[in-house]
Amino acid sequence: AQSVTQLDSHVSVSEGTPVLLRCNYSSSYSPSLFWYVQHPNKGLQLLLKYTSAATLVKGINGFEAEFKKSETSFHLTKPSAHMSDAAEYFCVVSEFQGGKLIFGQGTELSVKP
Amino acid sequence: GAVVSQHPSRVICKSGTSVKIECRSLDFQATTMFWYRQFPKKSLMLMATSNEGSKATYEQGVEKDKFLINHASLTLSTLTVTSAHPEDSSFYICSALGQGAGETQYFGPGTRLLVL
Numbered sequence: 001a002q003s004v005t006q007l008d009s010h011v012s013v014s015e016g017t018p019v020l021l022r023c024n025y026s027s028s029y030s031p032s033l034f035w036y037v038q039h040p041n042k043g044l045q046l047l048l049k050y051t052s053a054a055t056l057v058k059g060i061n062g063f064e065a066e067f068k069k070s071e072t073s074f075h076l077t078k079p080s081a082h083m084s085d086a087a088e089y090f091c092v093v094s095e096f097q098g099g100k101l102i103f104g105q106g107t108e109l110s111v112k113p
Numbered sequence: 114g115a116v117v118s119q120h121p122s123r124v125i126c127k128s129g130t131s132v133k134i135e136c137r138s139l140d141f142q143a144t145t146m147f148w149y150r151q152f153p154k155k156s157l158m159l160m161a162t163s164n165e166g167s168k169a170t171y172e173q174g175v176e177k178d179k180f181l182i183n184h185a186s187l188t189l190s191t192l193t194v195t196s197a198h199p200e201d202s203s204f205y206i207c208s209a210l211g212q213g214a215g216e217t218q219y220f221g222p223g224t225r226l227l228v229l
Contacts, residue, residue: 043119043223
């Protein structure tokens, strides 16, 4: 069975400082992993995805994530937070490309001026 | 590319009535569409998976007679909430998957349903 755990329900950073959103997964197979962002009352936007290619994945808006199989982690990072990054972030695992998505509980990112 | 739309974006209805929500893939053919429900401050819960031309597969605990899903074409899936009750009030989000979208699920903007 697959599962994903986002270790922080809420993260607060100051504008211009680094962002780290943590995610650990559990999967019996080589999973596909995703990060999605959701702004208030909006749908989800794909930030980046890992599908067994390069372990360091670069996404949109300066975000990137590193797949670490030994640690079963897929943490999301950004060197410098922007006010517009404030949103809800979901780490998502899928058994295979195109398969059912299993969502983490989400991490709310706040960015202080 | 890979745009998914939903209509309506917001709907208010009376208890006991039915509401239909449309999900369209605008620039690719979606062989599979998914319907999710999201409660406030909560994650997304998969309700059902629909494949074009076949019956939807519902997740455990989701009433198929209450949440009717039709995937009549490669670009349109509909979710009908029948005999809606206040507890059905929620944010409903669809996603679409297709070869033209790189086997990635692309999400619609969501529909806010309020049942009075």
